[in-house]
Amino acid sequence: MPVYVYQCKNCGHILEEHQSFTDEPLKTCPNCGQDQLRKKFGNVGVVFKGSGFYSNDKG
Numbered sequence: 287m288p289v290y291v292y293q294c295k296n297c298g299h300i301l302e303e304h305q306s307f308t309d310e311p312l313k314t315c316p317n318c319g320q321d322q323l324r325k326k327f328g329n330v331g332v333v334f335k336g337s338g339f340y341s342n343d344k345g
């Protein structure tokens with residue numbers, strides 16, 4: 287079962303959720319209670335710290 291990474295656009299809270307492809311995506315942030323969760327696609331395991339900061343692999 288794939289692991290989806292969600293990040294809350296409101297508070298930046300990140301969580302991982304084991305879901306099947308047919309499961310409905312999460313919306314409500316368990317941290318702040320706002321419906322601001324966004325599913326992150328791409329490499330699982332990439333940790334985003336801080337709002338909007340993308341860490342690049344540089345040598």
Ligand SMILES: [Zn+2]
Nearest residue numbers: 294297315318
């Ligand atoms: Zn939140």
